[in-house]
Amino acid sequence: MTRKQRRLVLIGTCVGVLGLAAALVLSALNESIVFFNSPTDVVEKNVAPGVRIRLGGLVKPGSLVRGDNLLIRFDVTDGNREIKVIYQGIVPDLFREGQGVIAEGALSPEGTFRADTVLAKHDENYMPREVADALKKQGHWQDDYDKKSGAAGPAKPQ
Amino acid sequence: MIAELGHYALVLALGLALIQSFVPILGARTQDPVLMGVAGTTALAQFLCVAIAFTALTICYVISDFTVANVFENSHSAMPLIYKITSVWGNHEGSMLLWVLILSLFGALVAIFGANLPLTLKANVLGVQSWVAAAFYLFILVTSNPFLRLPQAPFEGRDLNPILQDIGLAIHPPLLYLGYVGFSITFSFAIAALIEGKIDAAWARWVRPWTLAAWMCLTIGIAMGSYWAYYELGWGGWWFWDPVENASFMPWLAGTALLHSAVVMEKRNALKVWTILLAILAFSLSLIGTFLVRSGVLTSVHTFATDPTRGVFILAILATFIGGGLALYAWRAPTLKQGGLFAPISREGALIFNNLFLTAACATVFVGTLYPLALETLTGAKISVGAPFFNATFAPLFIPLLLAAPFGPLMAWKRGDLYGVAQRLLGAFAIAVIAIVVTFTIAEGGSVLAPFAIGLAFYVMAGALTDLVERTSLFRAPAAVSLTRARGLSRSAWGTALAHFGLGVTLLGIVFETQWGTERIAEMKPSQTLSIRGYDFTFAGIAQRDGPNYRELTAKFIVRNGDVVVGVLEPSKRSFSSRDTSTTEAALMTRGFSQFYLSLGDPKPDGSIAVRLYHKPLVLLIWLGAVVMMLGGALSLSDRRLRVGAPKPAKPKTALQPAE
Numbered sequence: 001m002t003r004k005q006r007r008l009v010l011i012g013t014c015v016g017v018l019g020l021a022a023a024l025v026l027s028a029l030n031e032s033i034v035f036f037n038s039p040t041d042v043v044e045k046n047v048a049p050g051v052r053i054r055l056g057g058l059v060k061p062g063s064l065v066r067g068d069n070l071l072i073r074f075d076v077t078d079g080n081r082e083i084k085v086i087y088q089g090i091v092p093d094l095f096r097e098g099q100g101v102i103a104e105g106a107l108s109p110e111g112t113f114r115a116d117t118v119l120a121k122h123d124e125n126y127m128p129r130e131v132a133d134a135l136k137k138q139g140h141w142q143d144d145y146d147k148k149s150g151a152a153g154p155a156k157p158q
Numbered sequence: 159m160i161a162e163l164g165h166y167a168l169v170l171a172l173g174l175a176l177i178q179s180f181v182p183i184l185g186a187r188t189q190d191p192v193l194m195g196v197a198g199t200t201a202l203a204q205f206l207c208v209a210i211a212f213t214a215l216t217i218c219y220v221i222s223d224f225t226v227a228n229v230f231e232n233s234h235s236a237m238p239l240i241y242k243i244t245s246v247w248g249n250h251e252g253s254m255l256l257w258v259l260i261l262s263l264f265g266a267l268v269a270i271f272g273a274n275l276p277l278t279l280k281a282n283v284l285g286v287q288s289w290v291a292a293a294f295y296l297f298i299l300v301t302s303n304p305f306l307r308l309p310q311a312p313f314e315g316r317d318l319n320p321i322l323q324d325i326g327l328a329i330h331p332p333l334l335y336l337g338y339v340g341f342s343i344t345f346s347f348a349i350a351a352l353i354e355g356k357i358d359a360a361w362a363r364w365v366r367p368w369t370l371a372a373w374m375c376l377t378i379g380i381a382m383g384s385y386w387a388y389y390e391l392g393w394g395g396w397w398f399w400d401p402v403e404n405a406s407f408m409p410w411l412a413g414t415a416l417l418h419s420a421v422v423m424e425k426r427n428a429l430k431v432w433t434i435l436l437a438i439l440a441f442s443l444s445l446i447g448t449f450l451v452r453s454g455v456l457t458s459v460h461t462f463a464t465d466p467t468r469g470v471f472i473l474a475i476l477a478t479f480i481g482g483g484l485a486l487y488a489w490r491a492p493t494l495k496q497g498g499l500f501a502p503i504s505r506e507g508a509l510i511f512n513n514l515f516l517t518a519a520c521a522t523v524f525v526g527t528l529y530p531l532a533l534e535t536l537t538g539a540k541i542s543v544g545a546p547f548f549n550a551t552f553a554p555l556f557i558p559l560l561l562a563a564p565f566g567p568l569m570a571w572k573r574g575d576l577y578g579v580a581q582r583l584l585g586a587f588a589i590a591v592i593a594i595v596v597t598f599t600i601a602e603g604g605s606v607l608a609p610f611a612i613g614l615a616f617y618v619m620a621g622a623l624t625d626l627v628e629r630t631s632l633f634r635a636p637a638a639v640s641l642t643r644a645r646g647l648s649r650s651a652w653g654t655a656l657a658h659f660g661l662g663v664t665l666l667g668i669v670f671e672t673q674w675g676t677e678r679i680a681e682m683k684p685s686q687t688l689s690i691r692g693y694d695f696t697f698a699g700i701a702q703r704d705g706p707n708y709r710e711l712t713a714k715f716i717v718r719n720g721d722v723v724v725g726v727l728e729p730s731k732r733s734f735s736s737r738d739t740s741t742t743e744a745a746l747m748t749r750g751f752s753q754f755y756l757s758l759g760d761p762k763p764d765g766s767i768a769v770r771l772y773h774k775p776l777v778l779l780i781w782l783g784a785v786v787m788m789l790g791g792a793l794s795l796s797d798r799r800l801r802v803g804a805p806k807p808a809k810p811k812t813a814l815q816p817a818e
Contacts, residue, residue, distance in 0.1 A: 093741060
């Protein structure tokens, strides 16, 4: 092989691999990203049942009901709208009424949100950023949430 | 007084760094050995100053001096001593201090062990290293000073985030930083080479030990972090594709590519321009990681506190060094001479293949990590890119790498024989086929692809050993001959084989854990039993205990295998009153390389408690593989060729040593 041919092989392979990577990324982005919505977004955007989303807001005080077999029901609110959430499993340590929460799952046809993952904040200072933004948008942000954003991480219960 | 001393030492370090940023480089330009010699002294002095600053902060923590704001916010007088010490870096300010401590440590190490470097190169490297150091000293002093005092001393501290109150914090961040910051040396070498416009095989030989040392620390640091998350977060996951994890994984991928391309450069004097680019990229990704983690654009366990000025400052550092580095690269790289010629099927070709796929994989991780941020900035839409994305992109790009890994070391330089190598790998292929067949026969559950993944893991492991078997003529020559040959084999050959073997071990653990792991979630009343994989877990009751700075709810479980009691597990929930938070402490039982993992949910008033029980088959192999990889790196690092510089082979005393 001449130098030129060798270079062509090299460049060809590079372009091929990068093309492959780009194709994989594009197809995966189409299929596997999940949008974040506040309860108001869900209502306004008419999110269709069965579409996987993240729902974020506060756990409405007084709405938490624990059933059998680790079934729990609670309302997620952004101060404007509320959505009922059903979840079966163990919730994170810092899942509490009146605190920020992100639930991942899909709406059922009757309008309740079936979550398969519940993320809660990880210490007393932290409010999930998405939730904070959603609350600010609805004008329900209280400054004491914002004192100090601190450590947090996903606590995936299942 | 101690805090002020630390503050003063840090300011002094900044001053020294500024001197070191200009004087040696000026000396290199004018060929003035005195000016160049300044670098060594200032590098050592800098390290001394930062060490004093770091010690001062540590003392403040140990004596619980709550007049220091940083100590007040992150410590508690009742914490055990070990956590008082680790909380020094369990917060933003302190962790940045640890960062610069390691940065200056590396500078000092170059000054000490770089005696065989050409004077100009050493001066330039230390000069560049000092630019980075100065930027970070300034960052700490301006935006995140850990030595600030409170006007009124509070009586008690606010405690360290409970999740961080673990021995993992003592190990994971320092190791990770050694890795991250270790790439600053390769970056400095690359920039110095660009400044000098001269780069050769010797350069690669000097750079490789540093890259290797950084890579080893990063490997073990990431593995350690993964294990920590596994047992501390309480739901048994070991890798989340969380942006913060990706931030450490991207430099690892780039660093791995760099290690391999540096081999080509050292042996064949080729791929120079590419190696320089990788060196710049590896450190750039480390900086991006720091930015992502520390600026508050992401929220995670690692984001200690958000302060917009910090984000902007780090972004400025990022832009300066990445932008500047790449600009210098674009300007100077074309002047570097092209290297040797080789056929596509050759050792060089295999290493290029490795580099290509590693960087492509790194790019997909990069896109997945930053796309949500970009999209939110541009359109306001909030999305999350999770495991499905990375599984769909990263895995397909990594499989060719794994397939090719055994081929590489068996290929000849310049012109290889693909068919011949495949023949020599017949044994590995056979082992893989046997593994696939056996898995198909015995395995229950799991994906259809799982047996093939097992086969791939065995192929990688067997393939890694093939090179050793071939070169020692094991099974063909008498044992004594093989032994002599094994002794004669270079340590870097052993290192390569070991590291590739570790890759297979990790893969095996991952496949087993993801495919055949089982999970039970239940609400249990006392004396009820939960069974998993033939083991019975009987709930024996709940007890309350007091820890030094928390209260603990402990549940006791008796574990039986058949009728034999094999152990007692005591998972707990701790509540920390000073932060009004709680953590879940999982209980682990190791059987061979597999583990049972038990963690608690919420207790109910009627005495029952929610329980999550996992069986994680061969899960320990995931981290063990990383340890094996690191050991491979260590062996390679101890190779005579690297300890001894290229041009002056007879100077063992001034040899390069592993940088820990």
